[in-house]
Amino acid sequence: MTRIFSGVKPTGHLTLGNYLGAVRQWVATDQKPDDALFCVVDLHALTVEHDPARVRRLSRQAATLLLAAGLDPDRCTLFVQSHVDEHTRLAYLLECTATDGELRRMIQYREKTARAQAAGEGVRLSLLTYPVLMAADILAYGADEVPVGEDQRQHVELTRDLAVRFNQRYGPVFTVPKATLPAVAARVMDLQDPTSKMGKSHENGAGIVYLLDEPEVVRRKVMRAVTDSGEGGVVYDRAARPGVANLLDILAACTGGEPEELARGYEQYGPLKRDVADAVVELLRPLRERHAELAADPGEVERVLRAGAGRARALARPVVDRAYEAIGL
Numbered sequence: 001m002t003r004i005f006s007g008v009k010p011t012g013h014l015t016l017g018n019y020l021g022a023v024r025q026w027v028a029t030d031q032k033p034d035d036a037l038f039c040v041v042d043l044h045a046l047t048v049e050h051d052p053a054r055v056r057r058l059s060r061q062a063a064t065l066l067l068a069a070g071l072d073p074d075r076c077t078l079f080v081q082s083h084v085d086e087h088t089r090l091a092y093l094l095e096c097t098a099t100d101g102e103l104r105r106m107i108q109y110r111e112k113t114a115r116a117q118a119a120g121e122g123v124r125l126s127l128l129t130y131p132v133l134m135a136a137d138i139l140a141y142g143a144d145e146v147p148v149g150e151d152q153r154q155h156v157e158l159t160r161d162l163a164v165r166f167n168q169r170y171g172p173v174f175t176v177p178k179a180t181l182p183a184v185a186a187r188v189m190d191l192q193d194p195t196s197k198m199g200k201s202h203e204n205g206a207g208i209v210y211l212l213d214e215p216e217v218v219r220r221k222v223m224r225a226v227t228d229s230g231e232g233g234v235v236y237d238r239a240a241r242p243g244v245a246n247l248l249d250i251l252a253a254c255t256g257g258e259p260e261e262l263a264r265g266y267e268q269y270g271p272l273k274r275d276v277a278d279a280v281v282e283l284l285r286p287l288r289e290r291h292a293e294l295a296a297d298p299g300e301v302e303r304v305l306r307a308g309a310g311r312a313r314a315l316a317r318p319v320v321d322r323a324y325e326a327i328g329l
């Protein structure tokens with residue numbers, strides 16, 4: 001059986017990008033609880049300026065949304081990262097395996113530090129070491145596959161490098177995982193700025209479709225999406241026409257078609273946007289309805305998370321203990 005691990009940060013409300021890039025793949029896996037682990041990675045939300053009460057609230061909201069999206073607690077293990085100490089225990093050993101240089105080369109670190117410096121803000125050390133904690137998240141469970149969006153590919157590559165390096169130096173402790181990406185919509189772009197990804201913690205909410213947006217809000221955001229100037233009507237060209245390509249990717253991901261093929265069905269942007277809006281509203285409708293039911297019973301979500309943490313701990317502890325022994329502790 002292939003073991004799967006993946007996570008989502010409670011740094012904001014979950015977006016269409018999170019859903020199409022990652023969560024939908026998680027829901028599609030039909031597994032046993034020990035082989036499909038999904039985590040609200042709350043420690044990762046502390047790498048940037050944060051409000052304690054908001055992080056706690058968003059963690060529970062993310063877990064509720066994952067259940068609403070279709071994760072079945074009888075078929076997977078859903079838990080909160082900070083409930084399982086093994087992640088931070090292992091992260092230190094991996095910090096002793098990683099180099100300062102390779103972490104400073106991570107694209108997300110470079111982008112986020114550039115933004116922080118431009119705003120005159122300090123950069124937390126944990127922003128630099130975050131990919132190491134992420135490697136610990138994955139390696140603690142011996143995961144074979146990590147279903148993620150395109151933006152996480154580099155961090156999973158680092159995880160592989162660290163696993164291989166540790167195994168070569170100290171003995172075969174870790175499974176070397178690989179990233180699995182969706183065929184379309186692996187990188188959903190911001191509707192207002194299609195050169196940057198739709199990210200839940202970005203400031204510009206107008207370009208971001210949140211999973212809990214009301215249908216009218218989804219429609220408004222999609223209809224106001226920035227499209228590209230240029231001749232030739234609706235064509236699929238991610239480099240030259242990123243706005244339209246993004247809409248076609250979203251449509252393809254919602255309807256199951258091919259973006260290039262779908263492009264041939266449109267001459268103007270208006271009808272394309274209307275179809276994208278309809279498709280997204282329909283995609284999110286069941287999720288919103290189920291979320292409303294689950295949110296009415298927060299005790300149940302809490303029970304799922306406690307049980308999940310118990311299962312996760314039992315899986316991670318022997319792996320992390322082996323790593324401690326192998327490294328000489």
Ligand code: ADP
Nearest residue numbers: 008009017018021022148149186187188198200
């Ligand atoms: P965010 O950048 O929204 O804070 P997370 O780091 O919590 O996202 O990522 C959760 C999952 O969602 C990851 O697998 C990530 O690759 C995926 N993801 C995030 N944004 C997008 C996007 N715009 N398009 C596709 N996948 C995405």
